[in-house]
Amino acid sequence: MSASATDAVGFFSVPSLEAYVAGRDFDRPTLVIDTGIVAQNYRALKAGLGEAHIHYAVKANPHPAIISTLIAEGSGFDAASRGEIELCLSQGARPETISFGNTIKKPRDIAFAHRAGIIRFAADAEEELEKIAENAPGARVYIRVIVEPSGADWPLTRKFGCSPERVETLLDYATSLGLHPEGLSFHVGSQTRFAKMWSDTLAQVARIWHAARAAGHDLTLLNIGGGFPAFYGEAVDGPTAYSADVMSRVRDLFGNVPHVMAEPGRGMVADAGMIAAEVVLVSRKSETDLHRWVYLDIGRFSGLAETEGEAIRYQIQTWRDGEETGPCILAGPSCDSVDVLYEKRPVQLPLGLRSGDRVLIRNCGAYTSTYSSVGFNGFPPLEVVAI
Amino acid sequence: MSASATDAVGFFSVPSLEAYVAGRDFDRPTLVIDTGIVAQNYRALKAGLGEAHIHYAVKANPHPAIISTLIAEGSGFDAASRGEIELCLSQGARPETISFGNTIKKPRDIAFAHRAGIIRFAADAEEELEKIAENAPGARVYIRVIVEPSGADWPLTRKFGCSPERVETLLDYATSLGLHPEGLSFHVGSQTRFAKMWSDTLAQVARIWHAARAAGHDLTLLNIGGGFPAFYGEAVDGPTAYSADVMSRVRDLFGNVPHVMAEPGRGMVADAGMIAAEVVLVSRKSETDLHRWVYLDIGRFSGLAETEGEAIRYQIQTWRDGEETGPCILAGPSCDSVDVLYEKRPVQLPLGLRSGDRVLIRNCGAYTSTYSSVGFNGFPPLEVVAI
Known part of the structure; x- marks a missing residue:
């Protein structure tokens, strides 16, 4: 394993993670998280975001050590x-720093949050505003809007947000219910690799913003959501330059917004995590197959759900790196035929690879541990260790 | 809710499940399993399978009450x-009735199974046979073969099995390692709705079987795997007629096989389960949208993973059934844009549906509870109650 600052595929090596796993045996796949890197990422993002407030998207990785580090x-x-609110509070977060950003909330969960001191809620529909007004009277709300697809690696569906023409209706309705509509939110799309890809989305939202203000709505909050990328092998802007560029575009298009929120998740934790896993079987299906099948003890149902559609290409390291390689179809250990990680674009792995070999999966601190199934095929959920 | 034997869409009503959920409030989505129906399904399948041995595919639903019922x-x-072996043993299963059917096994798990008294293992590659020989010396093994796609609703990938021309090599290799190669296994594909769809697959395997026997291999075990269907709204053969038809085809093509194994999973438990869930939000994205969005408190990450690609159409019942309906996009509660259940083919639901309404999701006893994530978005795994 390289101890230098970058390796052949351009990854920064993470000596702390490498040292931790090098000295240990793991009985099952284990995600190791370096909270020091999470803190570094926070500072790098904050340096670019300036006065904007960072609200870490807990869903990316809710390990308590990450939450306490970020507090x-x-x-x-x-x-x-x-559940995520309780987690943050249990680690000492002040309730006013927690926004309830899901637009789909049960009345009793809104009431819980209100009692716990949460003051800010997302909404995109009349019925949601009614639930908030009834269960968190007087709360601050921001309206999530749908934006047209950007250049994100995974543009979002229309699941969240209202159409632009409905924004003012919802702002008015919130006021009529006794709520305090503060502003707007949107999401540029997960893994938006370059800041310049934000320009169309920001322009769409700015038109809505200025129209609403011109109509008399006193908007003071702009929640720019997430989309801050991680490095999975394709080029991305670095966190400080990226965030500064986005904020510069925000200032150009929106002017002086009193309160900007940003919700990085993946960009905060992905490169702070590495999974130590194990090869369980290497085989060829027929004498003439060019591709081997390599089966790991981790798959789509035990942490690597984001390989669905081969969307994310995790980088895989073995102790045989440097030996001659050949193409492999990579699959998980479960008795489920869809538990295949990479098949359309096979991965190059050493020809000498065999059962028992350790593999390290890099930059997988985000959206792995919680996507893990509770026990599919009798395999336990992904183990997580924070260092 | 209807108390009659069948409802408008052709489902058998399950009075025990309906009565159980009718009298109760659930704080979160809850799968209710009637083990009496599991027992009925076992008997119905067994009546058709005759002398064949049923090995329930534990992965379909590993609830301890299901295991003990089937024992x-x-x-x-x-x-x-x-984990699944430990579960079965903990409920009192005799080890010789448990086969270790995963072709991808860690050496230490094989050793554990051997110590626990498991005598029969699946394999599809040399390296797997070597691991079995080393950790379960003298064990019985069956070789899984790849078959070409059948008429199953979800034909399998090539993840499991070896090509037909490799079977005899592996049988010989198993013998050379001191193992006892007993026979062959295959899988016709999940949710193969009619027995007649087995004919091509069975013919493929029979050719391999007879060739191996002609070459001197004393095959005594045929594992016909799973594929036994559940009813999700499209017609399927009933369990006894289906199983009897499959066995008749087996006899025609293979002759008198001393030991036939079958591994029903979905067909054993799907209709024994019903999920009680709740509408969290109903909205329209714009004034002109024809479709409403209906958000439930259960989605792809909390139990309904098999809606991926809209593969399974779960049937949904509400207490407003009978009122006027309209098309809905159905989505889960998580802050994840892929957590959408049905969008390409919207579902018809009552126009009066609103937040707080209970929905019942029928025939979802299979592949729900264990596909559930361990806590994505802070939502707990699917609750399961056996009655």
Whole structure:
């Protein structure tokens, strides 16, 4: 394993993670998280975001050590559920730093959040505003709007947000219910690799913003959501330059917004995590197959859900790196035929690879541990260790 | 809710499940399993399978009450992992009734199974046979073969099995390692709705079987795997007629096989389960949208993973059934844009549906509870209650 600052495929090596796994045996796949890197990422993003408030998207990785690290750094939190709110509070987060950012909330969970001191809620529909007004009277709300697809690696569906022409209706309705509509939110799309890809989305939202203000709505909050990328092998802007560029575009298009929120998740934790896993079987299906099949002890149902559609190309390291390689179809250990990680674009792995060999999966601190199934095929959920 | 034997869409009503959920509030989505129906399904399948041995595919639903019910009925088990073996043993299964059917096994898990008294293992590659020979010396093995796609609703990938021309090499290799190669296994594909769809697959395997026997291999075991269907709204053969038809085809093509194994999973438990869930939000994205969005408190990451690609159409019942309906896009509660259940083919639901309404999702006893994530977005895994 290289100890230098970057390796052949351009990854920064993470000596702390490499040292931790090098000295240990793991009985099952284990995600190791370096909270020091999470803190570094927070500072790098904050340096670019300036006065904007960071609300870490807890869903990316809710390990308590990540939450407590970010509390110490001064971060706020974007919570998707009562469970995530309880987690943040249990680690010492002040309730006013937690926004309840899910637009789909049960009345009893809104009531819980209100009692716990959460003051800010997302909404995109009349019925949601009614639930908030009834269960968190007087709360601050921001309206999520749908934006047209950007250049994100995974543009979002229309699941979240209202159409632009409905924004003012919802702002008025919120006021009529006794709520305090503060502003707007949107999401540029997960893994938006370059800041310049934000320009169309920001322009769409700015038109809505200025129209609403011109109509008399006193908007003071702009929640720019997430989309801050991680490095998975394709070029991305670095975190500080990226964030500064986005904020510069925000200032150009929106002017002086009193309160900007940003919700990085993946960009905060992906490169802070490495999974130590194991080869379980290497085989060829027939004598003439060019591709081997390599089966790991981790798959789509035990942490690597984001390989669905081969969307994310995790980088894989073995102790045989440097030996001659050949193409492999990579699959997980479960008795489920869809538990295949990479098949359309096979991965190059050493020809000498065999059962028992350790593999390290890099930059997988985001959206792995919680996507893990509770016990599919009798395999336990992904083990997580924070260092 | 109808109390009659069938409802408008042709489902058998399940009075025990309906009565159980009718009298209760659930704080979160809850799968209710009637083990009496599991026992009925076992008997219905067994009546058609005759002398064939049933090994329930534990991965379909590993609830301990299902395992103990099936032990009492005389079922064997197909286990995918050490965890599933431990589960079956903990409920009182005799080890010789449990086959370790995953072709991808860690050496230490094979050793564990061997110590626990498991005598029968699946394999499809040299390296797997070597691991079995080393960690379970003298074990019985069956070789899984790849078959070409059948008429199954979800034909399998090539993840499992070896090509037909490799079977005899592997049988010879197993013998050379001191193992006892007993026979062959295959899988016709999940949710193969009609028995007649087995004919091509069975013919393929029979050719391999007879060739191997002609070459001197004393094959005594044929594992016909799973594929036994559940009813999700499209017609399927009933379990007894289906199983009897499959066995008749087996006899025609293979002759008198001393030991036939079958591994029903979905067909054993799907219709024994019903999920009680809740509408969280109903909205329209714009004034002109024809479709409403209906958000439930259960989605792809909390139990309904098999809606991926809209593969399974779960049937949904509400207390407003009978009122005027309109098309809905159905989505889950998480802050994840892929957590959409049905969008390409919207579902018809009552126009009066609103937040707080209970929905019942029928025939979802298979592949729900264990596909559930361990806590994505802070939502707990699917709750399961056995009655």
